[in-house]
Amino acid sequence: MSAVPAPSAAVMNSLSPFDVAPWSQNHLARTEQALSAWVGHGAPAGLGDAMRYAVLDGGKRLRPLLVLAAYEAVCSGTPAAAASDEAALRAACAVELIHAYSLVHDDMPCMDNDVLRRGKPTVHVQFGEAQALLAGDALQAFAFELLTPDDSALPATMQATLCRLLARAAGSAGMAGGQAIDLASVGVALTEDQLRQMHRLKTGALLQGSVLMGAVCGHAAPAAYQALSDYGAAMGLAFQVVDDILDVVADSATLGKTAGKDAAADKPTYVSLLGLARAQAHAQELLHEAHAALAASGLPDTRALAALADMVVRRSY
Amino acid sequence: MSAVPAPSAAVMNSLSPFDVAPWSQNHLARTEQALSAWVGHGAPAGLGDAMRYAVLDGGKRLRPLLVLAAYEAVCSGTPAAAASDEAALRAACAVELIHAYSLVHDDMPCMDNDVLRRGKPTVHVQFGEAQALLAGDALQAFAFELLTPDDSALPATMQATLCRLLARAAGSAGMAGGQAIDLASVGVALTEDQLRQMHRLKTGALLQGSVLMGAVCGHAAPAAYQALSDYGAAMGLAFQVVDDILDVVADSATLGKTAGKDAAADKPTYVSLLGLARAQAHAQELLHEAHAALAASGLPDTRALAALADMVVRRSY
Numbered sequence: 279m280s281a282v283p284a285p286s287a288a289v290m291n292s293l294s295p296f297d298v299a300p301w302s303q304n305h306l307a308r309t310e311q312a313l314s315a316w317v318g319h320g321a322p323a324g325l326g327d328a329m330r331y332a333v334l335d336g337g338k339r340l341r342p343l344l345v346l347a348a349y350e351a352v353c354s355g356t357p358a359a360a361a362s363d364e365a366a367l368r369a370a371c372a373v374e375l376i377h378a379y380s381l382v383h384d385d386m387p388c389m390d391n392d393v394l395r396r397g398k399p400t401v402h403v404q405f406g407e408a409q410a411l412l413a414g415d416a417l418q419a420f421a422f423e424l425l426t427p428d429d430s431a432l433p434a435t436m437q438a439t440l441c442r443l444l445a446r447a448a449g450s451a452g453m454a455g456g457q458a459i460d461l462a463s464v465g466v467a468l469t470e471d472q473l474r475q476m477h478r479l480k481t482g483a484l485l486q487g488s489v490l491m492g493a494v495c496g497h498a499a500p501a502a503y504q505a506l507s508d509y510g511a512a513m514g515l516a517f518q519v520v521d522d523i524l525d526v527v528a529d530s531a532t533l534g535k536t537a538g539k540d541a542a543a544d545k546p547t548y549v550s551l552l553g554l555a556r557a558q559a560h561a562q563e564l565l566h567e568a569h570a571a572l573a574a575s576g577l578p579d580t581r582a583l584a585a586l587a588d589m590v591v592r593r594s595y
Numbered sequence: 596m597s598a599v600p601a602p603s604a605a606v607m608n609s610l611s612p613f614d615v616a617p618w619s620q621n622h623l624a625r626t627e628q629a630l631s632a633w634v635g636h637g638a639p640a641g642l643g644d645a646m647r648y649a650v651l652d653g654g655k656r657l658r659p660l661l662v663l664a665a666y667e668a669v670c671s672g673t674p675a676a677a678a679s680d681e682a683a684l685r686a687a688c689a690v691e692l693i694h695a696y697s698l699v700h701d702d703m704p705c706m707d708n709d710v711l712r713r714g715k716p717t718v719h720v721q722f723g724e725a726q727a728l729l730a731g732d733a734l735q736a737f738a739f740e741l742l743t744p745d746d747s748a749l750p751a752t753m754q755a756t757l758c759r760l761l762a763r764a765a766g767s768a769g770m771a772g773g774q775a776i777d778l779a780s781v782g783v784a785l786t787e788d789q790l791r792q793m794h795r796l797k798t799g800a801l802l803q804g805s806v807l808m809g810a811v812c813g814h815a816a817p818a819a820y821q822a823l824s825d826y827g828a829a830m831g832l833a834f835q836v837v838d839d840i841l842d843v844v845a846d847s848a849t850l851g852k853t854a855g856k857d858a859a860a861d862k863p864t865y866v867s868l869l870g871l872a873r874a875q876a877h878a879q880e881l882l883h884e885a886h887a888a889l890a891a892s893g894l895p896d897t898r899a900l901a902a903l904a905d906m907v908v909r910r911s912y
Contacts, residue, residue: 286898322779329767379732388725406706407705409775409778412771415683415697415731415732416766416771419735419762419766420762425758428759433752434752437751439757441739445740448647449737449740452636454736458726461641462641
């Protein structure tokens with residue numbers, strides 16, 4: 279079952295002219311092709327194989343889609359000449375590499391000890407723990423390589439800004455910091471503020487960072503950039519609230535990973551804190567916040583971003 | 596005992612006007628102060644502690660010293676106005692963060708399973724494996740944060756170039772790639788070419804990258820940049836040859852880590868391949884190559900780089 283009840287009429291209306299399915303399909307295909315062309319080549323064989331296994335052929339690619347949707351939203355309001363399709367595609371792949379490396383390390387025995395990911399054996403099961411550790415490390419480095427090509431038309435300012443955003447989203451004040459709080463929170467009663475802070479870092483920072491990197495690739499004006507930042511914050515938190523809900527209401531086969539893990543691990547979640555109904559209502563509120571931010575952006579076409587926020591909240595896995 | 600016999604008279608003469616001890620002391624102090632000011636702040640408490648433990652109060656800081664020495668060598672031949680002390684210090688700390696994270700992950704049970712590093716319990720012994728994994732990940736991200744400050748006078752071109760060099764030196768075609776080859780080489784007979792390739796990646800890439808990043812901070816001209824690149828390649832390989840020698844001739848107390856590990860792990864080394872005497876001669880040859888590259892650089896003052904190469908080859912730990 280999906281995490282949250284059907285959308286309100288208002289939300290439906292704002293989306294009715296836009297069919298997200300072909301848009302997603304097209305951009306997913308571009309992302310898959312680029313990842314396959316870029317990842318793991320030039321690496322020693324075993325390492326390259328593990329890197330490609332970790333990245334290719336799986337995943338919802340939400341983060342790349344957010345990069346590309348934000349990029350296109352900004353381009354809808356600026357001259358095409360200022361934009362850079364190549365930068366957006368590189369940024370899309372870079373955020374996915376960070377996401378993929380975090381999953382590889384998360385799944386390891388010393389962390390979540392997961393053997394199943396996207397229906398396949400996890401990287402350390404397939405390649406051994408040492409190779410999984412190295413593959414994760416190499417994927418993180420490669421994300422920054424992708425953002426700093428030396429033979430491309432990407433302006434240095436854009437390269438530097440993209441590296442800055444990605445490093446902050448991935449690091450100790452972003453994803454890695456949120457994972458550390460998560461680690462320290464097992465069996466601990468958190469307040470809603472503390473839970474929100476954990477999730478803002480653990481998953482929100484990279485989701486919001488994806489939106490911001492797309493905005494940078496399109497040379498967003500300050501007001502639009504701020505609105506997209508607000509969108510990213512609301513959508514990013516909604517993602518985690520829904521994750522918490524799905525951990526309770528979905529089964530492992532649908533999720534492609536082990537369901538019920540949070541409760542089994544005695545981890546604080548939005549469901550354990552608010553109960554299921556209030557968690558669902560909270561996800562819906564955050565969705566409305568995300569839509570409101572898009573409306574405030576002044577950008578003429580934010581339909582793909584709107585559709586992605588809806589997907590985040592209404593997904594069933 | 597030190598790894599290699601005393602230097603030739605020619606080498607001594609070229610160094611005689613320069614006392615490396617106060618130079619090192621001064622630059623080490625700057626590096627330690629900067630690392631302490633920058634690392635682990637703003638991170639959740641447990642993670643920040645592990646990051647600082649991994650980085651502070653230990654280590655030879657060879658890589659930061661190479662950055663600073665290369666920077667100063669280039670500045671000795673260019674107008675001071677073009678240079679950036681702040682960039683060099685950030686680059687010096689960034690390469691050390693990459694080195695430190697690699698040690699944290701290397702020491703973990705699934706890799707080398709070391710409990711002692713610089714005479715202290717390793718990070719996973721002190722903080723647990725999960726926190727060590729995260730601390731390593733966060734240190735890598737933080738290296739790129741340090742290179743991309745948004746409130747500084749560092750030109751974007753320099754930020755982007757430094758990120759490019761660091762990502763390549765750290766990733767699958769650099770350090771992580773070399774570690775993967777190392778992993779796959781246990782009990783395998785390598786040719787000297789294969790051994791050299793492994794070491795060029797595993798330790799050489801980051802050592803050479805340090806030199807190049809320092810050169811970039813000083814806006815090196817192409818000819819000087821190439822000469823420093825050659826210096827970095829020779830010195831980087833010499834470092835690993837000497838490491839192999841010390842693993843045989845030194846004891847654990849002197850090394851601050853477990854001696855005799857390579858032989859115990861049946862790992863190919865320069866000593867196992869060439870024998871001790873020829874390995875020592877090879878280190879000396881590489882040292883001469885490094886000095887020759889400095890002489891060819893056209894830079895007026897490369898004494899600190901020369902002294903660091905000597906230290907690399909003549910060190911006893």
